[in-house]
């Protein structure tokens with residue numbers, strides 16, 4: 001296990017066939033040795049060299065075997081800095097669920113504030129009529 005940390009610009013420097021890093025799920029992989037062996041061809045790997053390729057990797061629906069190979073290429077973790085691209089969200093359904101969840105939580109909060117306001121108003125009216 002390695003705990004070396006790379007910034008986005010560190011990774012971006014490794015973007016040639018002889019020196020090829022890529023980012024998947026905020027981890028940094030050295031794919032140099034694998035370029036020629038990739039069943040999907042070297043072109044796609046070179047395209048994402050030095051970049052965040054989470055989306056590209058997940059879109060293909062790579063097998064568990066592919067993920068094991070990826071594990072073996074791990075060289076460190078990505079350290080995001082201000083101004084770096086956001087983490088790639090993968091799986092539209094997960095993203096949608098998350099949005100819906102927070103949206104309904106927001107609505108719930110408004111409902112509580114609204115009901116509280118109505119109760120306070122009624123209590124005020126009641127006390128005034130005494």
Ligand code: HEM
Nearest residue numbers: 031039040044045048053056057060062063065066069070
């Ligand atoms: C280091 C990262 C990667 C590894 C270890 C890897 C590994 C593999 C492996 C083992 C396969 C064979 C099928 C499978 O087991 O799922 C495969 C297929 C494929 N990969 Fe990757 N891959 C990587 C990155 C990428 C990226 C970034 C793309 C970008 C689009 C990509 C595109 C494809 C395609 C299109 C296939 C299908 C090839 C075919 O079935 O003809 N791969 N990859």
